[in-house]
Amino acid sequence: MRYIDVKWLHQNREDPIRLVSEIDSNDYETRKLEFFEDGRAGFACASASQLGVELGTVSVPSLVEINATGEFEGTEICAADFDALWAAVVR
Numbered sequence: 001m002r003y004i005d006v007k008w009l010h011q012n013r014e015d016p017i018r019l020v021s022e023i024d025s026n027d028y029e030t031r032k033l034e035f036f037e038d039g040r041a042g043f044a045c046a047s048a049s050q051l052g053v054e055l056g057t058v059s060v061p062s063l064v065e066i067n068a069t070g071e072f073e074g075t076e077i078c079a080a081d082f083d084a085l086w087a088a089v090v091r
Helices: 063-068 079-088
Strands: 004-008 018-023 031-035 041-045 072-077
Touching: 004 063, 004 079, 018 079, 031 072, 031 079, 063 072
Parallel strands: none
Antiparallel strands: 004 018, 004 072, 018 031, 031 041
16 A cells, blocks of 8 residues: 545635545555545545545556646655544544
8 A cells, every 4th residue: 555645736615625545556546535625524435435525436646647737746655644644534
C-alpha cells in the first residue's frame, strides 16, 4: 500500500480541497477521504461511503504526474498518518 495526501487548488466550494487515499499495489484506491473547505469530511471504502465520496474507477497516477498538472499539490504520507485521519473521520 501507498498513501497520498493531495491538496486540490480550485475555487468551487462544492468540491473537496483535500483528497487522502490509500492505494493498493495495482494503483487503485482502497480507502479515500475527502475534506471540504467548510469543515465537512467524507470517506469511501469497498463497503461504505459518506457525503457522496467514491473510490476512483481508474488507477491513480504517480505523484509526479499529479503534481505536474498545477491543479494539485500531493505528498506521500505513512500508513499511521492515514489511519489517524481515517479514525477521525470514520466513526
